[in-house]
Structure formats: structure tokens, C-alpha cells
Amino acid sequence: MLNWGILGGSNFALKHMAPAIQLARGARLAAVASQAAERAAPFAALAPGVAVHGDYDALLADPGVDAVYIPLANADHVDWALRANAAGKHVLCEKPLAMHAGQIDRLIAARQASGLELAEAFMIVHHPQWRQVRDWIAAGEIGRLRHVDVHFTFDNPDPANIRNRPETGGGAARDIGIYAWGAVIWATGALPAPLAAECEMEAGIDATTFMRAGFVGPEGPAAAFSYHALISMRLFGRQEVVFQGAGGLIRLRAPFNPGVFAEAEIELHRPDAPVSVLRYPGVNQYVRQVEAFDAAVEGRAPFPWGLEDSRRVQGVTDRVLSA
Numbered sequence: 001m002l003n004w005g006i007l008g009g010s011n012f013a014l015k016h017m018a019p020a021i022q023l024a025r026g027a028r029l030a031a032v033a034s035q036a037a038e039r040a041a042p043f044a045a046l047a048p049g050v051a052v053h054g055d056y057d058a059l060l061a062d063p064g065v066d067a068v069y070i071p072l073a074n075a076d077h078v079d080w081a082l083r084a085n086a087a088g089k090h091v092l093c094e095k096p097l098a099m100h101a102g103q104i105d106r107l108i109a110a111r112q113a114s115g116l117e118l119a120e121a122f123m124i125v126h127h128p129q130w131r132q133v134r135d136w137i138a139a140g141e142i143g144r145l146r147h148v149d150v151h152f153t154f155d156n157p158d159p160a161n162i163r164n165r166p167e168t169g170g171g172a173a174r175d176i177g178i179y180a181w182g183a184v185i186w187a188t189g190a191l192p193a194p195l196a197a198e199c200e201m202e203a204g205i206d207a208t209t210f211m212r213a214g215f216v217g218p219e220g221p222a223a224a225f226s227y228h229a230l231i232s233m234r235l236f237g238r239q240e241v242v243f244q245g246a247g248g249l250i251r252l253r254a255p256f257n258p259g260v261f262a263e264a265e266i267e268l269h270r271p272d273a274p275v276s277v278l279r280y281p282g283v284n285q286y287v288r289q290v291e292a293f294d295a296a297v298e299g300r301a302p303f304p305w306g307l308e309d310s311r312r313v314q315g316v317t318d319r320v321l322s323a
Helices: 011-023 037-046 056-060 074-086 101-114 128-138 172-188 285-297 307-322
Strands: 002-007 027-033 051-053 067-070 090-093 118-120 145-155 191-202 205-217 220-232 234-245 248-252 265-269 276-279
Touching: 002 011, 002 056, 002 285, 011 027, 011 037, 011 067, 011 285, 027 037, 027 056, 027 285, 037 051, 051 056, 056 074, 067 074, 074 090, 074 101, 090 285, 101 118, 101 307, 118 307, 128 172, 128 234, 128 248, 128 265, 145 172, 172 191, 172 205, 172 220, 172 234, 172 307, 191 307, 205 234, 205 307
Parallel strands: 002 027, 002 067, 027 051, 067 090, 090 118, 145 220
Antiparallel strands: 145 234, 191 205, 205 220, 234 248, 248 265, 265 276
16 A cells, blocks of 8 residues: 655645545555645544644654655746755656756656656546557557647636636646647657747746747657647637547547546547547546556556656757747
């Protein structure tokens, strides 16, 4: 049984990750740390007997905690991930793992020196729809991949929200852009070579970002494809990813928040064949993420999203924000 502690009483942790820890096989929510007692109370109700700490360092010193989940503000991720690792804890940190790609080198070094698991919570790779998409592309089900379109938008105008504050590392690229290009990198093995981005700035953060790129895979220019993405925290909610091939098309209807935005559904379109539709009712990617992390800690399987993956995606985010 892996005993988990959570740093902070974030609403996301309460709604998604704390229940996932309780539901996951071989996992238990053992402790939560919050400077505000009222924010810790709902966690205690969810997991009776959970230890409540008044500060983060006290949780890191708790011998009853094996692994720490970090859902703090983006700008605080690297510091607390390193502190938790130094305290002898396995670490699963919310995305984006860092503010800049170079910071992840420190985390890689800490992981290597400690022998402990340290990873980013890039939950979508644990959902079977994305594994199926990757398998279809690799098997040539849509022929040569020529273009990818990504849309990920929602409306969050609250200026007090940490996603809208530059000092906490807010902005669309860091909050949801990493999914828009990270998912494509994971599914195809390709990286953007030429890249152009236009960011609509509000109060120091990118509220809406358009990104265009030419992706090149391990096979070189012969496997190149074009890419367009629209990500926004100021538009009506939309999630869709389309992989356009020379001989077919793959569409994901709820690529990033299945079960919340809509039911997970993927389509495979090919000429002269019925559309293949796969649905995944009831699949919880957060539970699967916790179980995958537990398996990595126990040495049963490598974690599907390593720090090297995080660094590659963060490098693209850095390029988008500096374009």
C-alpha cells in the first residue's frame, strides 16, 4: 500500500486526485497539508483518518507518507518537488512541471541521485483512447500523417484565479497548451521544427494562443506533417483533436477531460469502410495515473510519462511563449 500526501488544498486535488488516490488499487490518502484548516476539512471527510498538517514541511517530515502529490501554483512546482524528493518521498507533480525546460534538468538529476520516482501528472497518456490513437498511427491505419488540428478552449475570466496571474505562472500555454502539443508529441514521436505562435496577452498572461508548426518525426522529413492549434481561456469550451492522414482520419471528441467535458470517443475514418467508433464510458484517467505511479514505485512497470518527456514538451512551451 502506497501512502500518499497532498501539498495544498486545491479544488482540483479535492475533485479529482484525492478521490483517484482513494479509488486506486494499492493506494491510500494518508495526509494533506494546508495553511487553511477549512481547505483541509473536505479531504478529511473524503478519507477519514487522514493526517492534517498545518504546513508543507510537516507533511514532508511525516514518516507515514511515501509519495507526495503537488498541485500548487505552477511557479512553485520545481521548488517543492525538489524538497519532497530530498525528504525521501516519491513525487507526482501537477503540470506544467516547470516554468522553463532547463529547470527540469535539476529534477532529472535529483531523480537519478535518489532512486525515487519523480514525475509530472500528464494524465492523458494513461487513458486508453490515446494509446489506441498512437497504435493506429503507428500501424498506418490512416496512411501517412499529413496534418493535425487541435482545439482546447474554456472560459475563465476570473482575475484572481491562479491561471490568470503571471506571478503564479498562469497563462493558456502553460495550463492547457502543454496538452495541445504534448499529446501530439506523445502520439507521434515527432517534434515541431519550424514554429510560429501568436499570443493574445491580458494582464501579463497569454489568454489565447494560436500555434502553427511543422512537425518532424524520427524518420526525418519524409514523415513530416503540419500542425495548427488554438488554445484559449477566454472562449466557449471546445475540445477536439483531428489527425489527418493521406488514407484516413482520426478524431478525438473529448481528448483532454474525458468524463468531464464529454464521454471519451474516438473515430477512425477510412475510405470505403464504415467509421470505427470506440467509446470509453467510466474510464477514470486520474485513477489510472495513480495506479501507474504505484506500479513504477514498486518496480512493476516504468511510468509512461518520464521527466525527459516533460522536458521536451516544456521546451516547446518555452518556444511558443518566446515566439
